[in-house]
Amino acid sequence: MSVDPATAALELELQRLTAGALSPLARYGHVALLLAATLMSVLLAALLATEPALPGRTQTALAVLLAIGVSWIAYATWVLRQRRPLLGHHRIVAGRMAVVFTGVFFAGALALGASTGSATYHAAASVGASLLVLAFGTLMQAHWRVAALQRQRRELQRQIGPAA
Incomplete structure (x- = not known):
């Protein structure tokens, strides 16, 4: 009984993708x-x-x-x-948390800066805005990674479908 090389290669690729959580x-x-x-x-x-x-x-x-x-x-x-295997979903959760928590910091610093007029709070709001941009970038990167993994999974399923 011989194993089709294409099927064996696909199985190895699937094992590589899902080897560890x-x-x-x-x-x-x-x-x-x-x-x-x-x-x-x-x-x-x-x-x-x-x-x-x-x-x-x-x-x-x-x-x-x-x-x-x-x-x-x-x-x-x-x-x-x-x-x-988490397949990147944990990164989306962490990215969302980072956006929310950084947003809370930014909003708080902005509100305190507006209410007190203190330059310190305005500086903190500026840092918060920069961190919020980084958090959004991290979240977008996580979404792109998960989308790439899903595309790869669909392609492997498509390839395996006829062979299975």
């Missing part, structure tokens, strides 16, 4: 994200719990940062628990 480097990066976000969240929660005399604006800012940290913890946990 996450590369070791990406896994280590998500573990580092999980640890950093956990450390940040614990410190922010401790600060909020032990310093009730902080001004309201400061408490609000710390609570927002705590929510962002907990969101990154949830994201990293989700990615690390996956036992199937």
Whole structure:
């Protein structure tokens, strides 16, 4: 019984695409994200719990940062628990989170700059705008990568279809 070389090549390509849920480097990066976000969240929660005399604006800012940290913890946990190939969808989720969180920072800095007239908040809003552009770029890149993988999957399915 002989195996068709074209079918064998397609099977190897499919195995290459779906070999691991996450590369070791990406896994280590998500573990580092999980640890950093956990450390940040614990410190922010401790600060909020032990310093009730902080001004309201400061408490609000710390609570927002705590929510962002907990969101990154949830994201990293989700990615690390996956036992199937993610095929780039985790990058779309991370890109969306980056856009939302950077947008919150930018909007807050812009609002504070408008209400106080402080040059510091205007400078922070400028940095936030730059970061927002980078976050959108990252999100677009993730969408393009997933679209490319989907095109490749459809092509492989098309090629395998008659052979199967």
